[in-house]
Amino acid sequence: MKKKLNIPKTFFGFLTASVFFWLLINLSKEYNTEVEYDVEYTQLSLQKTLISTPLKKITLVLKSSGYNLFAANLAHKPIQLDLNRAAKKKGNDYFFLSKNLLPEIQSQLKSGIQLLRVKQDSIPLKIGTLSSKKIPLKADLNITFQLGYDFSKPINIVPDSIVVSGDESYLDSLDFLNLEKVVLENLSENTNITAPVIFPKDVHLKTDNESVKIQISVDKFTEGEIEVPVFVKNAPKGINIFPKKVKIIYKVGLKNFNEITPDLFKVECDYLQSVNNEVNYLTPKLKSFPDLATLIRVVPDKIDFLTYE
Known part of the structure; x- marks a missing residue:
């Protein structure tokens, strides 16, 4: 027969208190650590646009108490970078030199946290001239019909083109945008569906129409x-x-x-x-x-x- 182990409740009280004081002591000490921050880019000129997606996160090497660093890891505001301060390299290529950003970033950190350095040496950017263009849309349909049924007229995309804003040089080479693929089986009646527009990855484009309607007319033949x-x-x-x-x-x-x-x-x-x-x-x-x-x-x-x- 197993003997029941009786542990006094006071033991758990002392254990909890010990852990608590141990945490207080360790969190009060100073540490150097790396914390990843989200980045927001601000003050972009109305005539300019970000061509490709820049770094969304940067890693800061920080010095502070364990408590401050623990809190910073849990929750912190994004670091804002003023695009007017970006240096031009050539053409549409710009960059931030990380060592020049230290005062700007330090001012955005919580009191008691010291910024030692930014892990990335530089932050590359591509900034172009903002332009707008009306771009035609192409549907991608995979449709099967019930026996004897077919399209009664060509599909209708509403609207069939959208106005897109982005870098002028990129828009000049953009002839159309695709819609997400639509698969419909055994169709035998008129159908209206909504299809999202597929935008290129890592390219900044803006539009008021991120999805459109496709009207499919069907009849028995x-x-x-x-x-x-x-x-x-x-x-x-x-x-x-x-x-x-x-x-x-x-x-x-x-x-x-x-x-x-x-x-x-x-x-x-x-x-x-x-x-x-x-x-x-x-x-x-x-x-x-x-x-x-x-x-x-x-x-x-x-x-x-x-x-x-």
Whole structure:
């Protein structure tokens, strides 16, 4: 049978008191230690912009009591650096020399904490000229439809472009911005979704539109067939063609089926092309057709002809 261990409550009291006094003694001593601080960059000119993301944190070597250093590690305000004091290197390259920042940083530390040095020797920056540009947006869609369904019209991005502010030289080379990829499965009805704009990493760009709407129009499709006349380009006098009309086979959404009429199609043959290719038939080509129709096929694909002198 195990013997029960009885520890007096006074023991825990003395133990707690001992630890408490040990902490007080040690926290009252002075130490040198490294503390990581967040950095905020201030006083940027209205005509300027930060091109790339500068250092977000710097490491300060501090001297103070253990208590002050412990408190500084737990919570502290970000260090603010005045961009007007940054030195220019060349072009858009600027920098802060850390040893020159000591008085500015020391003034932002809590009383009783001495700044010995900044661990980073320098803080590099890229500062450019601020400009604005309207940038088109591109959707990235991966959509599957239920059987018989498809797009009834092209997708609509609202807005289809956004005004972006940033470095002038960077914006000059920026032709478009992508939207985050959208995956939709078994679609069978109109759908509106919100898609965030993808901005380049480590490049400072500002805009009022970080996301846009994508309108997807869907309809059930059916096959249609219509007859249209054939026109012959560069035809000699007296040419006779057969057949004079061709069938257009197409797919169209049910909602728009009655909108499809023969005058919306134009089929043309080029007589000179047949002569140059030394063939005795004409090739009908679809020159115009309605946006509502897809998967278009012309029947027949050859037109016979006779010419009379």
